Structures are given as C-alpha cells and as structure tokens.
Amino acid sequence: MIRLAINPLTWxxxxxxxLGAETPLETCLAEARQSGFAGVELGNKFPREAAALKPILSRHGLALASGWYGSRLLERDVDAEMAAAEPHIALLTAMGCTACVFAEVSRAVHGERGTPLSRRPVLSDADWAVLAPRxxxxxxxxxxxxxxxxxHHHMGTxxxxxxxxxxxxxxxxxEVGLLLDTGHLTFAGGDPVAAGRRHAARIAHVHCxxxxxxxxxxxxxxxLPFLAAVLEGVFTVPGDGSVDFAAVFxxxxxxxxxxxxxxxxxxxxxKAHPLTYARLGHGTAERLAAASFGARFSPAAA
Structure with missing residues (x-):
C-alpha cells in the first residue's frame, strides 16, 4: 500500500x-491532517515515548511513518550503536513503523552553520572497510x-x-535498504530516477x-553551508521545483x-507558509501517486 506522509520540517x-519555534506540535499535526496526509515523521517537538505519542497522533488521525536516527558507526561498534539507538528503535516498533530513517553522521557538516558543503567528509577505502560491514x-x-x-543519503555527510x-x-x-531522497540526490548532482532504477529492490522509504x-x-x-542553502530556499515541496516527480513515481x-x-x-x-506548502505538496503527490500506483495508492480522507 502506498500512503502519503509529511515531515514536520514544513512547520x-x-x-x-x-525556525518555527513558536509553532506548537498540535498546529503541525492539525494542519498535516487538514492537508490530507495519512502520516507524519518524527520532529523535535514530538514526545519520544509511545504511551505519550500514540494518543496525540490518534487524535489527529495520523500514523507515524518513521523518524530520523543519526548513527556513528565509523566511531563505535554495532553493540554500542544498538545501545544508543534503543530508545528510538523501541519507539518506532511500538508505533508500528516498518522502516528506520538511518544516516551516518560521523564527521558530518550539515549542521555546522559556518562550514561550506565543499568541506564535507569523504570516506577513504579504510573508512569504507569499517562502515560497510557494521x-x-x-x-x-x-x-x-x-x-x-x-x-538516508544527505548533503554534508x-x-x-x-x-x-x-x-x-x-x-x-x-539488510541495508535505501531511503531515496529526491531533493538531496538532485542537490548532490545525481539523478533520482536512474539511481532508483539501479537500486529498486533496496528502496525502503522515500522522501519527496x-x-x-x-x-x-x-x-x-x-x-554555502547546508543550512544557509536551506535558508536561501533551495528546497521546496513537490510541484514547486525542478524534480520530475511523475518520472520518480x-x-x-x-x-x-x-x-x-x-x-x-x-x-x-x-517565508513559506506551512499550510499552503503542505497542501501544495499533498496535492501534487496525491495526483501523481494515483496516476502511477492506481489501486495500490491509499489516499487519506481530508
């Protein structure tokens, strides 16, 4: 089944x-549902215990699609990483998620406001030999x-x-699936459709x-640094930029x-009114998903 979710980064x-510090979680969730979405990903205002989160999402008729986890497998072994990730894993499983958004953030510069993207880390062969088996x-x-x-491949990582x-x-x-992020791959100079075709069997989650x-x-x-590029408006929702989502879907x-x-x-x-852009993103994704996936697409009731 294909369903549409939204990340609370919009708000x-x-x-x-x-950015959006004054916006309460209730507004994010109410407007996500108002825009027609069936689910949301985690954000920094979400409670991280299932007992607290379940009734909040249920009240808005939303499911939890997944949530970001930043790993440091270049710096610590799998036992240590699993221990660090345990609260996140427990939350996702309790909420019925089937995928974990997973990115290696060792040495990453995407959160450093003064570091340009040209100085992002690049793995050596020795680094790959450590990271891949872990x-x-x-x-x-x-x-x-x-x-x-x-x-999750990501700029600055x-x-x-x-x-x-x-x-x-x-x-x-x-066992390692791929989160295909159309925006990050386009920004990195790649082709989401070509990469998706090559790794079709591995795609486990999609960020539109x-x-x-x-x-x-x-x-x-x-x-510019990554966050400066964000402030300049490099990213937007489907239907407002250059990515060919009809081809992606x-x-x-x-x-x-x-x-x-x-x-x-x-x-x-x-600068980008959240409800306006949430509705635009949903409308574009819904139209193209219905055309591409047919009966396998399950639209949420607005």
Whole structure:
C-alpha cells in the first residue's frame, strides 16, 4: 500500500530550532491532517515515548511513518550503536513503523552553520572497510526488531553523491535498504530516477523533496553551508521545483515499491507558509501517486 506522509520540517526545523519555534506540535499535526496526509515523521517537538505519542497522533488521525536516527558507526561498534539507538528503535516498533530513517553522521557538516558543503567528509577505502560491514550488521539487527534500515543519503555527510550511494549498496548486504531522497540526490548532482532504477529492490522509504534549480545553482556557486542553502530556499515541496516527480513515481511503481511517500522540505516557515506548502505538496503527490500506483495508492480522507 502506498500512503502519503509529511515531515514536520514544513512547520518547525530540527537543525535550526529557531525556525518555527513558536509553532506548537498540535498546529503541525492539525494542519498535516487538514492537508490530507495519512502520516507524519518524527520532529523535535514530538514526545519520544509511545504511551505519550500514540494518543496525540490518534487524535489527529495520523500514523507515524518513521523518524530520523543519526548513527556513528565509523566511531563505535554495532553493540554500542544498538545501545544508543534503543530508545528510538523501541519507539518506532511500538508505533508500528516498518522502516528506520538511518544516516551516518560521523564527521558530518550539515549542521555546522559556518562550514561550506565543499568541506564535507569523504570516506577513504579504510573508512569504507569499517562502515560497510557494521552497516550490514546494523541492518540485520534492526530487521530482527521488525525494522528495515532505510539509509538516508544527505548533503554534508559521508554518503551524499550518487556514486557513494552505489558504493554503499554494493558493499552492504540486502539488510541495508535505501531511503531515496529526491531533493538531496538532485542537490548532490545525481539523478533520482536512474539511481532508483539501479537500486529498486533496496528502496525502503522515500522522501519527496523538490529543488529550486536557480537557487541550487546560486548556493553551489557561492559554496554555502547546508543550512544557509536551506535558508536561501533551495528546497521546496513537490510541484514547486525542478524534480520530475511523475518520472520518480512511475519508476517506483514499476519497481513495485510499497510504503510511505513522505513530503519533506526544509524551509523557513516565515517565508513559506506551512499550510499552503503542505497542501501544495499533498496535492501534487496525491495526483501523481494515483496516476502511477492506481489501486495500490491509499489516499487519506481530508
């Protein structure tokens, strides 16, 4: 079944908490449902205990699609990583999630406001030899808990480019799934459709993020930090940028993808009115998902 979710970054930002700081969680959830979404991902205002979170989401008729986990497998072994991740794993499983959004954040610069993206970390062969087997084992252990590791390639991290995604998929076992993020891959100079076709069997989760191509070209020319690029408006929701979502969804349908399509766009809510953009993202995703997936698409009642 294909369902639509939204990330609360539309309303309030995790990496820049001052963006949307005044917006209560209830507003995020009410407007997500008002826009027609069936689910949400975790954000910094969400309670992290299932007993507290379940009744809140239930009140708004929303499911939890997943939530971000930043790993440090380059710095610690799998036992230590599993111990660090346990509260997150327990929350996702208790909430009925089937995928864990998983990104390696060792050495990452995406949260550093003064570090340009050109200075982001690049793995050596020795680093790959450490990371890949640990990632496979992490995927194995998450699977034992009922969760698919959905690896999130991300600007400013060690897995950013299409070539790095290819190497990660080639050097890890099938226990490591792929979170295909259309915006991050486009920003990194990649092709979401081509990469998706190559790794179709591994796609475990999808982030539907659009890119404003003129802004992307400008921030690359100026070599801005990631968060500065966000503030410049490099990302937006589907239907407001240059990503060909009709082609992306057609590829996913052909691949037999089953799961959430998550609308996500880090924007300044003072410049990009959250409800307006949530509705635009949902409308675009709903129309294209219905066309591509047919009866497998389950729209939420608005």
């Amino acid at each position: 309030t930002n995790d990496d820049m908490p001052e 990632m496979t084992e992490m995927g194995r252990r998450l699977a034992a808990r009922g969760l698919r590791l959905a690896y 060690v897995i950013e480019t299409e070539a790095e995604i290819d190497r990660l998929m080639a050097s890890t076992g099938p 993020k659009d890119v404003r191509a003129p802004v992307m070209a400008d921030v690359k020319t100026r070599d 057609a590829m996913l349908a052909e691949a037999g993808y089953d799961g959430w399509l998550v609308v996500e766009a880090e924007q300044d809510p003072a």
